[in-house]
Amino acid sequence: MTVTLPWARRADHHCFGCAPGNPRGLALEFEEDGDRLRTEFTVDRHYESYPGVVHGGILALICDETMGNLVVLRLGVAALTTSMRTRYVGVVRIGTRYRCVAHAQFTEGLVRASAEVLDPDGALVGAATANYHVTRSLG
Template sequence: MTLPWAQRADGHCFGCAPANPVGLGLRFHLDGDGLVTEFCLDRRYESYPGVVHGGIVALVCDEAMGNHVVIGHGRPAVTTSLRMRYVGVVAVGGRYRCRATTEEGRSGTVAGRAEVRDAAGELVVTATAVYRPLPADAAGLPLTTTRHPALPSPVA
């Protein structure tokens, strides 16, 4: 799945921009009502020996949830809060899958949930977040209010 700004020459998102040479280069695909990215991180993202830094894992979750807002709700958004729960270790060199969903929240916000599972399907991380949508023109993104057709309509 190509995100709306992926081909922009000035797009250097650390999480998902293909043009950022030091970024993660995350790629996404739809999975039912969720957005998924699969990742394997090397020692450049290490914290304790053999363990991926928790902040990098939080970035992966935030990217998945935030991009789900973009494709699922038809508008860019900024993160207003992010809560992480680490129930296992994300190991350097391990293969992981992050799946995110979002739903309309209170006061015009969007609530997100994400899970990271290892190659055996074991849960290692959960995340929740709140996003404040922006008008597309305020973010400089080529978006409309059109939602991705494969995703269900948000609850009003």
């Protein structure tokens, strides 16, 4: 079942990663998977790097969106990325369906998260880790 993000119904919601009304965005939708959050995605040629290959920055964005939204859904407040490290393990192809799964560790004053991007066979093609600063409101 698709998760509704706290700001999804706001008229000014134009997030490049997850707003369904942003014509240039990815319109990612998220589902809870136990204590994890996941999204499935297929990227078209608008986000291409080498011919037929998804630009690495787009893959990093998808990981960040999935991890950050997990933090928001668990804590009920906005989370800003303070640092992120991305590993590219395989080729992510245009027009192929992938899955990103995020997990977070919540400790006093710090949120650490990780994400994996898996191909249709479940093989790892990318991963990211990040730290998040939690803000007071969704503003």
